[in-house]
Amino acid sequence: MKGLILAAGRGTRLRPLTHTRPKPAIRVAGRPIIHYAVENLLEAGVREIGVVVSPETERDLKVALEGYPVRYVLQEEPQGLAHAVDVARDFLGESPFVLYLGDNLFQKGIRRFLEAFKPGVSAVIALVRVEDPRQFGVAVLEGNRVVRLLEKPKDPPSDLAVAGVYVFSPEVLEVVRGLKPSARGEYEITDAIQGLIDRGKTVVGVEVEGWWKDTGRHQDLLDANRLLLEELTPKVEGDVVESQLTGRVVVEKGAKVVRSTVIGPAHIGAGAVVEEAFVGPFTSVGPRARVVRSEVEYSLLEEEAVVEEVRLRLQECILGVRAEVKSRDGLPRAHRLILGDLSQVELA
Numbered sequence: 001m002k003g004l005i006l007a008a009g010r011g012t013r014l015r016p017l018t019h020t021r022p023k024p025a026i027r028v029a030g031r032p033i034i035h036y037a038v039e040n041l042l043e044a045g046v047r048e049i050g051v052v053v054s055p056e057t058e059r060d061l062k063v064a065l066e067g068y069p070v071r072y073v074l075q076e077e078p079q080g081l082a083h084a085v086d087v088a089r090d091f092l093g094e095s096p097f098v099l100y101l102g103d104n105l106f107q108k109g110i111r112r113f114l115e116a117f118k119p120g121v122s123a124v125i126a127l128v129r130v131e132d133p134r135q136f137g138v139a140v141l142e143g144n145r146v147v148r149l150l151e152k153p154k155d156p157p158s159d160l161a162v163a164g165v166y167v168f169s170p171e172v173l174e175v176v177r178g179l180k181p182s183a184r185g186e187y188e189i190t191d192a193i194q195g196l197i198d199r200g201k202t203v204v205g206v207e208v209e210g211w212w213k214d215t216g217r218h219q220d221l222l223d224a225n226r227l228l229l230e231e232l233t234p235k236v237e238g239d240v241v242e243s244q245l246t247g248r249v250v251v252e253k254g255a256k257v258v259r260s261t262v263i264g265p266a267h268i269g270a271g272a273v274v275e276e277a278f279v280g281p282f283t284s285v286g287p288r289a290r291v292v293r294s295e296v297e298y299s300l301l302e303e304e305a306v307v308e309e310v311r312l313r314l315q316e317c318i319l320g321v322r323a324e325v326k327s328r329d330g331l332p333r334a335h336r337l338i339l340g341d342l343s344q345v346e347l348a
């Protein structure tokens, strides 16, 4: 069994964060999203892992995955998930494989999908009941067999959304070869699976256990961060001076928490500084980030982000790499903002 993680997407719905870094390289609860995919594959016994990258995402993902035993496959053009499988043909060979969307998170890992991949089964897909399935692939089941699959239907025939993990026999490569682009101009994995069904093959649907998160939009990142922090094992390896840590808190090596209050679950990354500050629940402070004389809660601060002297508590904020929020004294009492394309600021 091989693993193929897709990480070539442009992540347009997560701009401006994804202008400068690919979605799977964004850190939640202290680790790049793609780490959780690799860990889940390894935990399920998948040892040969390929990561599909694009010319834009390649560099950042190689940095994010340093030290992991993975191989890279280059997808020159973003032409859809089935196209990504097609370009990975040589890597996949004749082996069955797990296809894992690099921006998806599964609380309980992926073992149950592999277990359902029995002899005679051509594909296993992961399913989740959701209120509004229109933004996902949607499946129709008979028993546990998938009889129909639609990509982002306007009028969903069921509430079963397709989550981003699939197990395939190599037969799917045949179907992928014959696909035509969809209305949005992409080669859809959903169409490939429907192709298997049309050929009379057995496609099995397995419901996801625990939570599942597709980190498509900003709120999903905050949610994912919260859900992952809930499972944090407390650990203090950095310096904590005259401070109070309450609940599940991780302070990584080289981090400093000085005259501050941290209420968990919270993650303070390596080399970060929290000084005379309040860090509230569900907050991740990235490596070498700084929170000084400020209050932050339910927020995600990336590497080297800075929050300094901000009197109003920051809540539900996402600060990208080296983003800064500071307040200044003196006149004029005005907001001074330098915002890149598609930035979002809400002033209270």
Ligand code: G1P
Residues within 6 Å of the ligand: 081, 101, 104, 135, 136, 137, 138, 151, 152, 161, 162, 163, 164, 189, 190, 214, 216
């Ligand atoms: C893709 C799939 C869709 C699936 C979703 C899960 O959509 O095409 O079927 O439900 O991932 O994350 P995308 O997020 O690429 O638009």
